[in-house]
Amino acid sequence: MIEVKNLVKSFGESPVLKGIDANFERGKTSLIIGQSGSGKTVFLKSLLGLHTPDSGTISFDGSDSSSLDEDEKRQLRQDIGMVFQGSALFDSLTVEENIMFPLKMFTQQTKSEMLDRVNAVIKRVKLFDANTKYPAELSGGMQKRVAIARAIVMNPKYLFCDEPNSGLDPKTAIVIDNLIQEITDEYQITTVINTHDMNSVMEIGEKIIFLRNGIKAWEGSSKDIFKTDNESVVDFVYSSNLFKKVRQAYLGETNL
Amino acid sequence: MSYIEHVGKYFIMLKQVFRSPQKKAVFRDALFREVEDLGLKSVGIVAFIAFFVGGVVAIQTALNVDNPMIPKYLIGFATKRSMILEFAPTFASVILAGKVGSFITSSIGTMRVTEQIDALEVMGINSLNYLVLPKVIAAVFFYPLLVILAMFLGIFGGWAAGSLTELFHSVDYIAGIQLDFNPFLIRYALIKSVVFAFVIATVPSYHGYYVKGGALEVGRASTQAVVWTSVIVILLNYFLTQMLLG
Known part of the structure; x- marks a missing residue:
C-alpha cells in the first residue's frame, strides 16, 4: 500500500501539487486523471522519487520514502516497476x-x-x-x-504506468489495459496509472483520483464516475458527445 | 544558469560518477562496449589525419628550409617534435572532441529525452555511474594508445611524403627523427592525453545528461559540448605546457 499525505511540490514560484492526500491499495488498479498541466506527471514522478517533494510524506507499506538515504531509496526502487509513456526501452x-x-x-x-x-x-x-x-x-x-x-x-510490489495507452490504437489499448489489470490481480501489485484515456477509466478504474490545478478534486471508482455531480469531473470525463450520451443512458436520462 | 553554476554542477556530477559500480559484470560489459565505441571506432580517423598531417609538416618544413647552411635532418627532427609535442596529444584530442564528444552528448541526451535515464533511476541504478564511468575509464586508458599510434603514423607520414616528393632523402629524415630523443617528451604527451581524455569523456556527458527538451535541444547540446570540450582542451594544453615544460 502507498500512502500519500499532504504532498506539496513547486517549481520555482509555481506550485504544482498543493497538498494531495491519497491511498493506493495492494491488488488494485488506481488511476490518476486530469487535464494537461493538472500535476499528474509531477505527482507520479514524486511517487517514484524522481522529484523531491517540498513537503508531505509518501509511505510504501509504512516506510516513509523521505526518511530513506540514497542507498535505501535505490533498494526501495527495486520493488518498483515502471512503464513509461514512450516505453523508455534501451x-x-x-x-x-x-x-x-x-x-x-x-x-x-x-x-x-x-x-x-x-x-x-x-x-x-x-x-x-x-x-x-x-x-x-x-x-x-x-x-x-x-x-x-x-x-x-x-x-515488483508496486507498478506505475505513465499513459500506457498513448499512441496506441483502441484495440491494442484495451489489450494493454487488460494485461495491466490481470498482472495486478495475479501478482497482487499496487498499481498506479496516469492516464488520459477514458476507456481505461471506464474499464479498469477500480479507484480513480481526479487532479485539478494541483489538488485532488475528486476520488471514486469507475461506477461512481457515472453518477458524480462534480462539475469539473463531468466536464473533463464527458467532454466528448459519445461519453455524454453513454452517461445519460447509464443514468436512464436517454436511450443510446 | 551562470558559468560558475555549470562548473559546480559538473563537479557534483563527477561525485556521482566516481562511485563503485553496482554490478561488476555489467560494468565490465559496458566498459568493453565503450572501448569499441569511443576507442576502436576512432582509430581510423586518427590514423588517417595523423599520417597526412605528418606528411604536410614534413613537406612544409622542407619547403621552408632552403638555406644550405641548415642541415636536412632538421626536417625529420621538426616533424618528430611537432607530432610528439602537439599534433598527437592535442590536435588528435580536438578531433576526438568533435567525433566522440558529439557521439557521447547525443547518445546520453537522447536517453534523457526518451526517459531511458529516468527508467534507470526508477530501477534503482545510479545512472551517472552506469553511463559515464565506463566512458571515462575507456577514454583514459585507450586514448594514450591512440596518441602513440598518431605519433608513429605522423612521423611515418613525413617519411612517406619525402620519399614520394623527393624533397629530402630518407637517410636525412631518419637521422633527424633519431636526433636528441628525450623520453620526457613522450611522458609529457601521454600526461596531456590522459587529461584530455578525461575532459572528452566527462564534458560531453555533462551536456547530454542535463539536456532538457527534445531532438533540437539534443542537437544544440552536442554542438555546445564539442565547442566547450575543444576550448577546455586548448586552455588545458596551454597550462599543462607551462607546468610541464615551462
Missing part, C-alpha cells in the same frame, strides 16, 4: 536484454535462470518471436508489452 539492447537488464543488475542468477525468467514474462505479456529484435523494430503495442515485461520481471 535502444542499444534487444528485447531479451532489455527485460533481463534488472535481473543482471540486481540478482545473482545464472544466465540460464535469467533466461527462464525472461521467457516466462515474455510469455505472460504474450510477446512472440521478438527476443532478438531491437526496440526500433517493434510496433508501439509491442514496445509497451516489452516495457510491461521489464517492469514485472523483478516481481
Whole structure:
C-alpha cells in the first residue's frame, strides 16, 4: 500500500501539487486523471522519487520514502516497476536484454535462470518471436508489452504506468489495459496509472483520483464516475458527445 | 544558469560518477562496449589525419628550409617534435572532441529525452555511474594508445611524403627523427592525453545528461559540448605546457 499525505511540490514560484492526500491499495488498479498541466506527471514522478517533494510524506507499506538515504531509496526502487509513456526501452539492447537488464543488475542468477525468467514474462505479456529484435523494430503495442515485461520481471510490489495507452490504437489499448489489470490481480501489485484515456477509466478504474490545478478534486471508482455531480469531473470525463450520451443512458436520462 | 553554476554542477556530477559500480559484470560489459565505441571506432580517423598531417609538416618544413647552411635532418627532427609535442596529444584530442564528444552528448541526451535515464533511476541504478564511468575509464586508458599510434603514423607520414616528393632523402629524415630523443617528451604527451581524455569523456556527458527538451535541444547540446570540450582542451594544453615544460 502507498500512502500519500499532504504532498506539496513547486517549481520555482509555481506550485504544482498543493497538498494531495491519497491511498493506493495492494491488488488494485488506481488511476490518476486530469487535464494537461493538472500535476499528474509531477505527482507520479514524486511517487517514484524522481522529484523531491517540498513537503508531505509518501509511505510504501509504512516506510516513509523521505526518511530513506540514497542507498535505501535505490533498494526501495527495486520493488518498483515502471512503464513509461514512450516505453523508455534501451535502444542499444534487444528485447531479451532489455527485460533481463534488472535481473543482471540486481540478482545473482545464472544466465540460464535469467533466461527462464525472461521467457516466462515474455510469455505472460504474450510477446512472440521478438527476443532478438531491437526496440526500433517493434510496433508501439509491442514496445509497451516489452516495457510491461521489464517492469514485472523483478516481481515488483508496486507498478506505475505513465499513459500506457498513448499512441496506441483502441484495440491494442484495451489489450494493454487488460494485461495491466490481470498482472495486478495475479501478482497482487499496487498499481498506479496516469492516464488520459477514458476507456481505461471506464474499464479498469477500480479507484480513480481526479487532479485539478494541483489538488485532488475528486476520488471514486469507475461506477461512481457515472453518477458524480462534480462539475469539473463531468466536464473533463464527458467532454466528448459519445461519453455524454453513454452517461445519460447509464443514468436512464436517454436511450443510446 | 551562470558559468560558475555549470562548473559546480559538473563537479557534483563527477561525485556521482566516481562511485563503485553496482554490478561488476555489467560494468565490465559496458566498459568493453565503450572501448569499441569511443576507442576502436576512432582509430581510423586518427590514423588517417595523423599520417597526412605528418606528411604536410614534413613537406612544409622542407619547403621552408632552403638555406644550405641548415642541415636536412632538421626536417625529420621538426616533424618528430611537432607530432610528439602537439599534433598527437592535442590536435588528435580536438578531433576526438568533435567525433566522440558529439557521439557521447547525443547518445546520453537522447536517453534523457526518451526517459531511458529516468527508467534507470526508477530501477534503482545510479545512472551517472552506469553511463559515464565506463566512458571515462575507456577514454583514459585507450586514448594514450591512440596518441602513440598518431605519433608513429605522423612521423611515418613525413617519411612517406619525402620519399614520394623527393624533397629530402630518407637517410636525412631518419637521422633527424633519431636526433636528441628525450623520453620526457613522450611522458609529457601521454600526461596531456590522459587529461584530455578525461575532459572528452566527462564534458560531453555533462551536456547530454542535463539536456532538457527534445531532438533540437539534443542537437544544440552536442554542438555546445564539442565547442566547450575543444576550448577546455586548448586552455588545458596551454597550462599543462607551462607546468610541464615551462
